[in-house]
Amino acid sequence: MMLYDHISSNKRKSIFLIALFFVIIGALGYAFGIYIGSVFIGLFFAIIFSLIMTLISFYSGDKMILSMSHAVIAEKKKYPHLVNSVEGLAIAAGIPTPKIYVIDDSAINAFATGRDPKHAAVTVTTGAIERLKRDELEAVIAHEIAHIRNYDIRMMMLVVVLVGVIALLSDIFLRSFIYGKRKNDVKGGAAVIIIVLGIILAVLAPIIAQLIKLSISRKREFLADADGALIYRNPKSLANALKAIRDDKEPFVEAANKATAHLFIENPLRNFKSKVNGLFSTHPDINERIKILEKM
């Protein structure tokens, strides 16, 4: 029952996220409408825009993410063990085999994306293939398969695109506020208040979006660790894989960026030297995760 609760919670949250996206874009559109002198036009464009962006992110967010990450399809001839492992673990989890991609990067990392188990992809770095032991790689794949089965992938994919769009928009918006010429002739205090509100909104939107993103991904990693261990029936292997990831001397994945960082099994942008893992980190403390896995 746990799993099904988790799935429906993820579906609910995905809808909530889309609704929130409409509200934020709507508010930005409203403010912009006042600025250009027609609330109607502002709102109209905001709604059309949100609709298009939501559809794009739902149906091709995964493709965007994969191409942003320079992921290429893993051929069975070249990576027989990887392909066999993904196929096997998909059977163990009772989902169709996801598409399998690799990123050419020496860092050890992996992520999953897609909108549901039928349209999903697992991606691992070549570093993970070369430097992890076989059982460790399989445990990492099991973790990603757990994300797919849970529908975490849908949430996280929507977050990448929608949060990215909000950040980009409010950036453009702020610039036009600060540097642009005002075309309307609204006079007096009201105009000033509206513009100040608009600026506040434009500043707040990306911060809110960022906070949503953070709150979304941290608990999920613990859950996927546990589910992955259940699928692979060997929590020690995942613990060992996480240790290898933790002790990775060059953890930086070149093709990862702020928008996609939270998809990965461990933060691909972390600096090996700084061990700060506070409020603004996208991932839970890796030592904590290892400890929990070793106790299983």
Add this chain to the structure above:
Amino acid sequence: MILMILVLWIVIGVVAVIALYVIFTFNRLISLRNRVDNAWSQIDVQLKRRYELIPNLIETVKGYMKHEKGVLTEVTKMRANLVSGSMSQKAKASDSISNALKTIFAVAEDYPKLQASENFKMLQEELSGTESKIAYARQFYNDNVMGLNNSIQQFPSRIIADMLSFKEREFFKAQESEKKSVKVEF
């Protein structure tokens, strides 16, 4: 009069609740059973795959392993049971072949030429991949069988399962008595 109406409504209510429960349980049993069937077909697919791979392996290995003819004929004989026979026969055949394949691959390490053959490497990867897929499919199947059997055995869903004659399913494993006869010798 009022009392009678009240009693009537209570009776109707109770009947409705029971009817809803029966419908709900029936549907749940059906979906559990379908899941078991689906999981079984996953095992079958992998067993067939292994059935198809084995002749290739024998063919590749034959030329090198002159002294180990015994294990090769053993595997060939057991292979037929992968795709025919009862579930426990299939499980038994699958277990025996797993052991035999392990032996073949262990012995193969003494033959550097064989080890170097691209064809052999590919077959080894493919067979060990199939091996673990069988294990995963088995794990998934047995989990689902447990879910179905629990519902059939536990009260109160048991009553409905009995009424509609839902049958418990067999786990995919070799019978204890059959397990002993598995022996691979050179």
